[in-house]
Amino acid sequence: MPAVNSGLVLVTGASGFVGTYAVKALLDAGFSVRGTVRSAQKGEHLKELSPKASYVIVEDMSKTGAYDEAVVGVDAVVHVASPLDTTNEGDPNNVIGPAVAGVTGILHSLEKNNPKAKRIVDISSVAAVGRAGVAGPGKRTEADWNNEIVDLCDKLGAAAPGGAKYSASKTVAEKAFWSFLEEKKPAFDGVVLNPGLIFGPPTQFTAAGGAIVGSNASALPFMRPGVPTATLEQPTVDIVDVRDVAAAIVAGVTTPAAGGERFIIAAAPLFYNDFAVAAAQVLPEAGVNANADPAYRAGLVAKAMVFDGSKATRVLGLNYRDKDATLLETVQALSAKQKASV
Incomplete structure (x- = not known):
């Protein structure tokens, strides 16, 4: 299978949390990087x-x-950009359509305009693997798909x-993404990464006014x-450190x-x-309700529905950071x- 160990990599959504x-x-791995941004x-x-970093403006990734x-x-593409509008109250296709258009659009562009490209790495989500917050115990793997959530959106609509x-x-x-590669059989191959809920020190606060946004805001x-x-005992999506996602991206390319x-x-x-x-x-002065007892916490994990990230360790060599440290x-x-904003 093609892989890329040097050269120029395009990163879409380069100014976001994961993209940055x-x-x-x-860059640290020796690549030159061209990022897409909206402005x-x-x-x-x-x-x-x-000096090896540059950018191009793509205002609307869903446009042909x-x-x-x-x-x-x-030489390779890392497709991070995706619509994120969890407050959308309209037709589900208002969210689904642009996401599909963004993925298929960059695939068509790559096939048509770059015969030398070797690989595209698409950043999906465990949301494509299975529903979050579901009681276990159990395990989800790369063989699973979240078809039930698609059916739910079809049923409930807006x-x-x-x-x-x-x-x-x-x-x-x-x-x-996979259908395109199967049907078109382009010269490049594809990799998909399905991260969990991504946390880690933000490099910037990108919302207007410097507000805390994205997955970090859920804390x-x-x-x-x-x-x-x-x-507090309710489960959410499995965690991953943003730096581990970045390491997985490099490994996905190489x-x-x-x-x-x-x-x-x-x-x-x-x-x-x-x-x-x-x-x-x-x-400590805030009086937060928390239970740090190891046995209590282990009991919660024992009942969890786990998204199994071990394949990335075996194939990509990824060693995950401890969730508590993250x-x-x-x-x-x-x-x-927050203190700086007061």
């Missing part, structure tokens, strides 16, 4: 990282030919929860007192055996209590940001 870490990891303002920080110029001359629409968009878009409610124990494969990128089951335990360490660093960064 991916760009840095690829010049968002791209300037990429150029500051290295949006990536035609961006893919020219690259009434489907925003998170369900997002999950359906990831599922349908990834299936479109905020548990940095305060008064969260019921029953809530590992020959990764071609044609999908990989769950997830370190461990995650419960809301885990957020609270980290918050209690960083903010959450501690995340909460420390969020706390510092």
